[in-house]
Amino acid sequence: MLDVIGLKTYYYTDEGTVKAVDGVDLSIDIRETLGLVGESGCGKSTTGLSLMHLIPPTAEIVGGHANFFGRDLLTLGQKEMRKVRGSEISMIFQDPTASLNPVLTVGDQIGEAIRIHQGIKRRKEIRVRCAKILGEVGISDATARLSNYPFELSGGMQQRVMIAIALSCQPKLLIADEPTSSLDVTIEAQILDLLRELRREFDLSILMISHDLGVIAEMADKIVVMYAGKGVESASALELFENPCHPYTKALLKAIPRVEGKQTDIQPIPGKVPSLVDQGDECLFSPRCRYASSICRNQVPSFREVSDEHMVACHLFSGENGE
Numbered sequence: 001m002l003d004v005i006g007l008k009t010y011y012y013t014d015e016g017t018v019k020a021v022d023g024v025d026l027s028i029d030i031r032e033t034l035g036l037v038g039e040s041g042c043g044k045s046t047t048g049l050s051l052m053h054l055i056p057p058t059a060e061i062v063g064g065h066a067n068f069f070g071r072d073l074l075t076l077g078q079k080e081m082r083k084v085r086g087s088e089i090s091m092i093f094q095d096p097t098a099s100l101n102p103v104l105t106v107g108d109q110i111g112e113a114i115r116i117h118q119g120i121k122r123r124k125e126i127r128v129r130c131a132k133i134l135g136e137v138g139i140s141d142a143t144a145r146l147s148n149y150p151f152e153l154s155g156g157m158q159q160r161v162m163i164a165i166a167l168s169c170q171p172k173l174l175i176a177d178e179p180t181s182s183l184d185v186t187i188e189a190q191i192l193d194l195l196r197e198l199r200r201e202f203d204l205s206i207l208m209i210s211h212d213l214g215v216i217a218e219m220a221d222k223i224v225v226m227y228a229g230k231g232v233e234s235a236s237a238l239e240l241f242e243n244p245c246h247p248y249t250k251a252l253l254k255a256i257p258r259v260e261g262k263q264t265d266i267q268p269i270p271g272k273v274p275s276l277v278d279q280g281d282e283c284l285f286s287p288r289c290r291y292a293s294s295i296c297r298n299q300v301p302s303f304r305e306v307s308d309e310h311m312v313a314c315h316l317f318s319g320e321n322g323e
Contacts, residue, residue, distance in 0.1 A: 002205070005067075007050060007063070007064035007066065008021055008062045008063035009043075009046050009050045009059055009060070009061050011058055012059070012060070016278055018277050019229050019279060020059070020229055021046050021050060023229075024224075025234075026047075028205050028207060031199065031204070032221045033199065033205070035210065035224070036048075037211065037225055038211065040211055041276075042229065042273060043226055044211075051073055052085060068088075086113050086117045086169050088173065089173045090166035091175040092163055092166050092175070097150070102150055105147055106134070106145055106150065106153070110133060110161070110164055110168050111127070111129075127143075127146065133164045133168050134164050137161075137167070145157075156187035156190065160194070171204070172203075172204070173205045174205070175206075175207045176207065178211070220237045222234070223237050230284070230313070231303075232246045232313045233245060233246040233248075234309075235310035235311070236309060236310070239309075245312040245314065247289045251267070255267060270288055282298060282300065283297070
């Protein structure tokens with residue numbers, strides 16, 4: 001369905017050029033969920049926004065291809081891209097409170113997408129469709145809720161409205177950018193169950209963006225790990241959790257709290273994601289990596305094959321026993 005090769009998106013600031021996404025590769029098949037994971041500031045959200053042509057004026061896509069059913073999304077003009085957004089690719093944003101329009105009713109906001117992308121003009125027919133999609137995302141008394149404003153709904157219901165807007169025109173690909181980050185764990189579980197159910201019902205493909213490996217473990221068929229604007233490891237979800245190869249992936253897994261473990265078992269990653277301005281010729285994780293050697297500090301690593309569909313960008317990976 002989607003094959004992204006060498007995507008590069010840069011921000012131009014007073015401090016210099018920020019290489020927010022610097023050569024990312026990923027692919028998503030039909031009815032597949034790809035997890036894009038990494039710490040905040042690694043370029044995950046910018047990757048999703050770039051595919052939708054929703055980056056701000058201070059940013060520019062400077063390289064790469066994004067082939068979506070044979071069309072390169074990165075070469076489409078705004079007029080062509082407006083036909084793709086909503087009808088073929090939709091996006092759920094991080095914070096529904098900030099993303100929903102507070103002065104428009106729920107029905108108006110869902111109906112706008114249906115009117116624009118499906119060409120339906122009759123108010124009654126739009127309202128029936130809006131109520132149907134609200135019911136499908138698990139909101140009871142859907143017809144009455146169409147008259148509500150976002151502030152009259154709970155956070156979980158607001159997120160369901162966001163999902164309803166994204167699915168209103170039955171897209172083929174859904175980009176979910178931290179869709180549960182602002183929700184409590186109970187509502188988070190409900191939203192993840194809903195996304196799985198909708199994927200089966202509508203034959204959706206999903207790009208799931210998250211810093212939470214627990215969410216990714218529940219949802220993803222394949223995973224791409226990002227660090228400082230670059231992909232550092234990619235594999236099936238099962239392979240990545242059983243045989244992580246990049247030191248950054250291993251560190252992320254060790255930083256996850258475990259129900260059966262002790263609080264002292266959590267190992268935070270020292271340091272922080274580096275500035276993406278004026279990057280040197282080195283592995284950007286090397287200042288935080290306990291295994292870093294001189295080659296790590298003087299040369300950018302390229303991807304190496306671990307096994308079929310498992311790749312890692314690390315100088316220290318030898319391929320022997322996953323080390």
